Amino acid sequence: MENVVRLTRTLQVAAAAALLLAATACGSSDSGGDAATGLNPPDIKAPTKLGKTEGAVNLIAWAGYVEDGSNDPKVDWVSDFEKQTGCQVNPKVAASSDEMVKLMKTGEYDAVSASGDASLRLIASGDAAPVNTDLVPNYKDVFPDLKMQAWNSVKGKAYGIPHGRGANLLMYNTQKVTPAPTSWAAVFDDAARYKGHVTAYDSPIYIADAALYLKATKPELGIKDPYALDQKQFDAAVALLKKQNADVGEYWGDYLKEVSAFKSGDSVVGTTWQVIANLATDEGAKVKAFVPEEGSTGWSDTWMVSAKAKHPNCAYKWLDWIVSPKVNAQVAEYFGEAPANAKACDMTSDKSFCTTYHAGDTAYWKNVAFWNTPIEQCLDGRTDVKCVPYAKWVQAWTEIKG
Structure with missing residues (x-):
């Protein structure tokens, strides 16, 4: 490494x-x-x-x-x-x-x-x-x-x-997060269990991670594509992230800082990449990383x-x-x-x-x-509504982080 x-x-x-x-x-x-x-x-x-x-x-x-x-x-x-x-x-x-x-x-x-x-x-x-x-x-x-x-x-x-x-994976400290998580609920609905020690990716595109979780857990919202969110769906994802914010210790953009946070225990659960998980393990951190049951976002x-x-x-x-x-x-x-x-x-x-x-x-x-770029024309094929474009994702991300 x-x-x-x-x-x-x-x-x-x-x-x-x-x-x-x-x-x-x-x-x-x-x-x-x-x-x-x-x-x-x-x-x-x-x-x-x-x-x-x-x-x-x-x-x-x-x-x-x-x-x-x-x-x-x-x-x-x-x-x-x-x-x-x-x-x-x-x-x-x-x-x-x-x-x-x-x-x-x-x-x-x-x-x-x-x-x-x-x-x-x-x-x-x-x-x-x-x-x-x-x-x-x-x-x-x-x-x-x-x-x-x-x-x-x-x-x-x-x-x-x-x-x-x-892929954007869920990583957790195997000694401090028990039982072993299987779902993104660990960083959303159950995040208060690890208050101050949750970490999240610092980018507006992370809103899609919340949407992906809601797609599985709130089927009544009708989310088909985490990058194609109408106003109601978008508001639900933003609300979930604002709630999560109270439990987040750090939003990471520099992967070395995330490695350091997991080694020190400042972070115990959050989103990561495979290369970060490998490096953290090589440096002695007791972590595991995986794609949760809801799937994950990723980049190509x-x-x-x-x-x-x-x-x-x-x-x-x-x-x-x-x-x-x-x-x-x-x-x-x-x-x-x-x-x-x-x-x-x-x-x-x-x-x-x-x-x-x-x-x-x-x-x-x-x-x-x-990753895809959200636009007003819904990427999931819907024509009866407008979806929230990426510029609004950027604005919302600022509000989410406070």
Whole structure:
């Protein structure tokens, strides 16, 4: 786990209201990107063939996705790419999805590693172009359940190459939380039992976690998709989170702080990622993490090409490189996520890595509702009501935290 400490995926709340108001999305996670939700992205054509590489590629990425040995001499998958393609990699690390959207709008970058709460905004605004997957040979080995999903495709068009994924898990201190929980009730309805020692993810998208719990426990609300909430459903989720706030000791965005809190006992139960659970265990914390009976939310990242890319040929070369088996295995282990390429599992240094991260466990991922961007057109297909857009989620999150 020595490489994991460089992970800085925080997805912090941004204040770019204009970007949030422009947010849009499509489809539910099991319907692909062709649901009738009013999304009509500009008619941008994907290339039919590649030309000569341009000598450079400008990338926006999460920390840990584009490593050239400067952070750790033993962690470098950029140098070989540059040697083989002649494309000099110029990376820009982004700290949030909103920052990625803002940077892509400048037209200065060729590709981005977007999560589902950014990818669909880029599609809708015309900042991301469709991708011709035939020009990405390694795409054929990507797990089928990552292809043509609601966050990376629209109307049968692919808008990117899947990179990796992870679930938002429930973690608990096995010595202080008894009996062992099975439900998200541990951090919602039963949170008062651990008052001051509950932790929650610090982002407006966490409202979906409350909605997921209410979907199972309050069927009368009629929640079908935790990212498609009408006003009544949204108000119920917000009310649940405001109630939870009284018992939360810390909202986490920095994963190292969460590890420290579980080691010290300041936190005993809350949401987490697999990589955090692994690191906490390695450092002596008595914790377990799992997907509760209601399922969980999660994230899936996609490499997307800018519609204004100045180096599209190098961008395509990068997309194929980053999802190639050996490199995808390196990134997955360094970052702490399930790889997208099925063949990567044979190339991880830890031979149990893909089992730990459920890389090819289709049944596991069916219980994960991957991040999506809430819009007024309800993502669950309803047309008789309007759903609450992401800008309102941001406002509500401020109120929830007080």
